[in-house]
Amino acid sequence: MMANSATIWLVIIGLGLGSFLIRFSFLGIIGGRQLPEWCLRHLRYVATAVLPGLIAPLVLWPEANNGETDPSRLVAAAVACFIGFRLSSVVGAAVGGMLTLYGMQYLLSL
Amino acid sequence: MSNNSLRGFFWQGYRDCSPFILIVTPFGLLFGVVATEAGLNLIETMMMTILVIAGAAQFTALALLEDQAPTFIVVIAALAVNLRMAMYSAALVPHFGKASLSKRLLASYFMVDQTFAVAIKKYDSEPNLTLDQKLIYYFGCAAAVCPFWYVFSLLGALLGDSIPSSYSLDFAIPICFIAITAPMLKSLPHLVSALVSICVALLLAWMPYNLWLIVAAILAMMAGAKTELMIQARQGTKP
Numbered sequence: 001m002m003a004n005s006a007t008i009w010l011v012i013i014g015l016g017l018g019s020f021l022i023r024f025s026f027l028g029i030i031g032g033r034q035l036p037e038w039c040l041r042h043l044r045y046v047a048t049a050v051l052p053g054l055i056a057p058l059v060l061w062p063e064a065n066n067g068e069t070d071p072s073r074l075v076a077a078a079v080a081c082f083i084g085f086r087l088s089s090v091v092g093a094a095v096g097g098m099l100t101l102y103g104m105q106y107l108l109s110l
Numbered sequence: 111m112s113n114n115s116l117r118g119f120f121w122q123g124y125r126d127c128s129p130f131i132l133i134v135t136p137f138g139l140l141f142g143v144v145a146t147e148a149g150l151n152l153i154e155t156m157m158m159t160i161l162v163i164a165g166a167a168q169f170t171a172l173a174l175l176e177d178q179a180p181t182f183i184v185v186i187a188a189l190a191v192n193l194r195m196a197m198y199s200a201a202l203v204p205h206f207g208k209a210s211l212s213k214r215l216l217a218s219y220f221m222v223d224q225t226f227a228v229a230i231k232k233y234d235s236e237p238n239l240t241l242d243q244k245l246i247y248y249f250g251c252a253a254a255v256c257p258f259w260y261v262f263s264l265l266g267a268l269l270g271d272s273i274p275s276s277y278s279l280d281f282a283i284p285i286c287f288i289a290i291t292a293p294m295l296k297s298l299p300h301l302v303s304a305l306v307s308i309c310v311a312l313l314l315a316w317m318p319y320n321l322w323l324i325v326a327a328i329l330a331m332m333a334g335a336k337t338e339l340m341i342q343a344r345q346g347t348k349p
Contacts, residue, residue, distance in 0.1 A: 084292025
């Protein structure tokens with residue numbers, strides 16, 4: 001069963017406000033001041049430090065497969081990574097990855 | 111800077127981010143469906159999508175609400191999923207720090223994984239962009255994905271549970287992030303940071319509240335920065 005309407009609204013407002021404050025945090029506080037070089041050097045790697053870690057468990061232990069490693073998803077992820085790396089094509093990698101997933105699922109169901 | 115060429119940067123951002131419409135669409139649809147199944151009405155679903163505008167956190171909140179978790183825990187756990195955006199915020203300071211308060215507020219609202227990743231890639235490859243060019247490019251990115259997030263959440267809420275799970279749409283998210291990240295791995299420090307991020311995330315996956323991701327990200331940033339310094343030192347000592 002679901003929580004009541006007041007709880008839902010509390011969650012919506014709390015989560016909305018909190019998410020905004022997280023996003024605004026550094027942009028709001030630091031603003032135009034110059035960051036030290038050591039700090040900038042770390043910030044250059046934010047994207048490659050967050051995104052791979054975020055998805056690694058999803059690739060290895062997908063919830064849609066009850067948390068068990070799925071060969072189709074592994075191969076699809078590898079293909080997407082290869083296309084993205086070699087061709088620098090984001091669309092190619094995304095489309096290639098999903099098509100590989102469908103292809104693998106078809107082959108394994110034969 | 112003339113308005114005309116600024117408009118060019120807007121559409122450039124729109125174009126560069128538009129592939130992610132393919133990813134945001136099923137994800138938004140899925141959120142609408144799951145939220146309705148969980149018992150949220152149309153207004154509640156849409157308010158959550160518009161105010162929070164962060165898929166992973168919204169799914170976390172729904173799951174915990176269904177588990178009857180205490181309200182406070184629901185909010186904290188879902189916010190933990192969004193903590194990574196504090197790092198995005200910091201990473202955008204060198205680019206947007208000098209913008210007016212209202213523009214920084216607006217940029218904060220539209221800070222999602224896709225807009226951040228596409229914009230930061232552009233700023234890295236073209237360091238000479240002006241503040242206005244960077245901002246308008248960023249808002250172009252947001253204009254490409256965010257409206258689709260709203261509209262397809264709405265469609266999902268209206269359509270309900272008529273989307274078969276055999277499409278494996280869950281995997282659109284990992285594939286999307288792989289597609290964004292893989293082209294960034296051309297430099298050794300970026301590659302090192304990505305590998306450290308993956309290894310630490312998998313080793314610490316047992317940690318609650320997405321803490322594993324925060325630890326993995328901090329260690330991975332340190333690894334990238336350290337590698338950069340070592341490469342510089344080696345180049346410095348060469349004759």
